[in-house]
Amino acid sequence: MGIKVGIIGCGSITKLRHAPEYKANPFVDEIVFYDRNPERAEALAVMFDGIIEQDVDKLLTDPMIQVISDCSSNESHHIFSTKALLNGKHVLCEKPISLTIEHAKEILDAQKKSGKKFMVDHNQRFTRAHQKAKEIIQSKELGKVLTFRTTFGHSGPEQWGINKSNSTWFFQKERSGLGVAGDLGIHKIDLLHYLLDDEMEQVSAFQGALDKVDENNEPIEVCDNIVCSLKTKKGRIGTAAFSWTYYGEEDNSTIIYCEKGIVKIYHSDQHQLEVITKDGEKVQYQLENIQTNNNQTNSGVIDAFIESIRMDQTPLVTGEDALLALKVILGIIEAAETNTVVMI
Structure with a gap:
């Protein structure tokens, strides 16, 4: 059965x-x-x-x-x-x-x-490039992680939503709540927690509804752009930008800067993962392309979830992981709204 x-x-x-x-x-x-x-x-x-x-x-x-x-x-x-x-x-x-x-x-x-079993669909953990990057970072071949930057942006949910219009629930405060931060940002916060084996501890941010309008041509009630500074418990510092106004091309890239080199993820179309060492040596990996709104491939999420049920294993993204990412996103929004640095 x-x-x-x-x-x-x-x-x-x-x-x-x-x-x-x-x-x-x-x-x-x-x-x-x-x-x-x-x-x-x-x-x-x-x-x-x-x-x-x-x-x-x-x-x-x-x-x-x-x-x-x-x-x-x-x-x-x-x-x-x-x-x-x-x-x-x-x-x-x-x-x-x-x-x-x-x-x-x-x-x-x-x-x-x-x-x-309860799993949350933070699907960035499942891509081969991100899993390989985690391996490289964990192996310490590049030494300690010092800083990082990540971005996730595309032209907006009204291009992707089922009704392809500005009336999308993503633009409504009471339904979407967190705007681009809850749509795209939360994925990258979860990814950074996963890649760095660390947690965000302090955040500051700027946000705005810079360009999107709703079906009545009014500026939307949630942010369409948010840019953050982040500090982790282990003392790494970095930046993150999340946007619904990258018109022309999606950007889903992350760069991790270590003592002995750099890990670039989804930075180049040819090589989904690049390692550049301190002395300029380059190792390039061709792994699968990341899913974009225009290129749907199997995310691996459903297979992993069914597997965790069949094998009685803890899912790769637990409720606790998802709660941590949510706390950081809520902190980022609070920081942007209050112009302060927020402790998570």
């Missing part, structure tokens, strides 16, 4: 990542789709040979469903993920884990109570 999966929310992330990756996974038998908008669920059920459920509570309590993907919008994660866990389901939740620390803790408590 294979695994039966329920997916809550049938937007772009479900259509382009979750559904095709479950469909391709040999251990998954059936997908059940739910969306507040039944036509969306219907369309994906047809596309991926699944079935639909019109009542979310039925989906969450169905004893035949073992796994739930929570692809609802940010403000609902704590509701659906918590209920799913307490109903004995393993849960894969989209990022951010939630919009507040209290809500994130509700999910973590439910996970402890249920003993089920």
